[in-house]
Amino acid sequence: MTKLPKSQRSSARRVDVMVRAANPHVQTEIYEVDPHYHVIFALAEQLSETEYKREFDNRVTPASMRIEFSNHRPSGAELVPAISDDNLIFDFEGLILTGQDFEMALQAIFPDAPSLTGSEIRDDGVLEFWFEAEMPEPLRGRVYDFLDRHIDLRRIELRVEKNMAHQRHRIREIY
Secondary structure, X not given: OEOOOOOOHHHHHHHHHHHHHHOOOOOEEEEEEEOOEEEEEEXXXXXXXXXXXXXXXXXXXXXXXXXXXXXXXXXXXXEEOOOOHHHOOHHHOOOOOOHHHHHHHHHHHOOOOOOEEEEEEOOOOOEEEEEOOOOOHHHHHXXXXXXXXXXXXOOOEEEEEEEOOEEEEXXXXXX
């Protein structure tokens, strides 16, 4: 299964949560300039771009994203709905999860899935989850959709390949 590049808006929404958590007095807006370029806007009276830029660039922004903090709304950009404070944990939207966190979430959300035997992010950027048996087709699609919603993948390939006594399901993230 292959998908074309998609927006990193989910990551931008999580970055916005981090800005608001560190600055609870600030009201922000998220803009998508293009699928891989976002701007978080706040009024200068609430949080000065000049004073906050260094912290935002070095402590808040993921290295893999093109996102800026600004006191100017970008023209022609699409306003992206923020994650509301009361929805931070709904469907894991406001959380930044590691591979091990996803392992636990998959086991809890999909108890009928074959047992998960591990996960790994390889040097080439491939995020792999291994199951002890082949995953049934309808469930495979639901697991794929869940991961796709929560990991901002640019391209995804879900494969099954025999690996000794069990089959490996691969979810590829190609940078």
